[in-house]
Amino acid sequence: MCGIIGYTGSGSAKEKILDGLEILEYRGYDSAGAFFIDEDNFHIVKTKGKVSNLKDEVKKLEGQEFPVGFGHTRWATHGEPSRENAHPHKVGKVTLVHNGIIENYIEIKNRLSKIGYTFNSETDSEVACALLDSYFKENAHPCVAIWEAERVLIGSYAFVFSFEGYKNELFAIRKGSPLHLGRGSDGFYLASDLTALSPFAKEFYTLKEGEIVEISTSDAKIHTKNGVISPIWEKNEIRYQKTGKLGYSHYMLKEINEQPSLVRSCLSGYIKNGLPNFEKANLSYDALEKIKRIHLVACGSAMHASLLGKRFLEEHAKIPCEVFVASEYRYSPPLFEENTLVILVSQSGETADTIASMRYAKDRGNLTLGIINAPGSTLAKESDFCIYTEAGAELAVATTKGYLTQALVLYLFSVFLSLNSKKINEENAKSLVCTILSVDTTIRKTLARQKELSRLAEKIKNAPSLFYIGRGLDYYLCLEGALKLKEISYINAQAYEAGELKHGTISLIENGTPVVAFATSEMLFEKTVSNLKETKSRGAYTILFSGKFSNDMDKIADECFLLDGNTREELIFSLILSLQLLAYECALQKGCEIDRPRNLAKSVTVE
Ligand code: F6R
16 A cells, blocks of 8 residues: 655656656555655645645645655555654654555664654654664765664565755665656656556666665666666556546446456457467466466455356366465465466555465465556566456556456456366367357446446445345355445445355344345356345345346345346356446445545555
């Protein structure tokens, strides 16, 4: 979480920092701040809330331009969202911004307090700043202080620093958290992601852990323990387009609406002559042929997409799969057999727990495959292989197209693995590829039914709690449906395996409690319906999302939403669109902040 942008050059630091922070706002938006410096003076500007508030404050510096500056957008870890806790922090001769968590900050704080340091915030970052100040000596280069601090600090961090006496320079170091150096036509940049660099810098260098970057208005140097080196520049392929919402009321709705056309654009690069083809991802077909077991590791919605992936992989490729929540993976601990493939699924490619899981699996000799949206992200770079989901930038905090494209890619990859290991022939594979491609027409139909979903949202939006129930793969969709509803409309939604409810949880059903059932499988339909009826008999207000598996569909529940499509795949993807729109409509009717829900950030870069 937290976004960092730094700049040194001939342009306007104010402009660059504010534009960069706008792009980085998805990483946290409870406060923002900036630091600007020139030969004569410096300014620290901080505000609670969004970057737009910071912009208003920075406007007050009108008429002043600065060649050097940095900015920060915060997702609170230590200390509530407030102006005091916002970055930058300045202690003595050092000013910094920080992304990450310093685990031993209390111990350091106690030590520094004894030698006279006082603190204005509750943050671990201010403590790190004081530590740097305590090590910074006038007659020594700032790198000495940074390396001293590096030895003491435990945790994850990306820092950008300014040191008194070095008005033209910025310094940066990282461990665990991402930070990139960029080179543009008018100076040098530091940023938490490549997207924030893309409007300004066509070349980048990803800092290696332990290296210190020093940028000035004319130069960029990398200090290593063995001396100073020049960065080896890579091309920044990301083209950030400030398209705005294109007339939609929210980014989430825009992104939901992009999904029909994404089906083909996401998959077509991996299909050749009607068959799955992952040459573009440089996959080793030989290594994959030997795979005996698959671990899918991810967080949140990406973990829910992984559950769908498990189903597709087991059904098509007949390889046993286990799905792990990334924050638990290292502690389960997983059992690796020879030829285990570990698939990391992540939209941002920067989720700290997923990165740690990838490193854990790699260190133990396993092959790793990233299924990632963000190009150039840590997971994309460090996994042995990477398949991009090609969803384009996702700006709404709640993922929609990110999740859908993960499910699509996992489906195609499952067909690829089954063909590669000769479990199916080319004809079957082609037919499965056609099946998945055809879901675009189906979901377009579902999109056109937003009004129907809006009407259903009216029925549930005021419920304090709600249940989603389903069996088999439908349960995996329930998990996603419940998460979407919780995160943007703040309804306490729980997903339950339909048959499990009566083993305790059914006692929570009262008159009017909404219970939403998902049924995309004809085979499981009757059983799911029985479970739904069990809740109805206890007063639940029941809603069924289902394929047309009975002639009396409208008599089963209080409300029935007939999914579009005929094939299982069409019903699944129609349901995905429906659950997204239902959550969106609930949040809209409740007046919630849809694109930036409270307490959240898009990229979770702390464990
Ligand atoms: C929910 C949501 C999150 C993410 C999760 C993983 O709408 O967006 O649950 O899916 O934080 O993020 P990535 O995919 O970036 O690793």
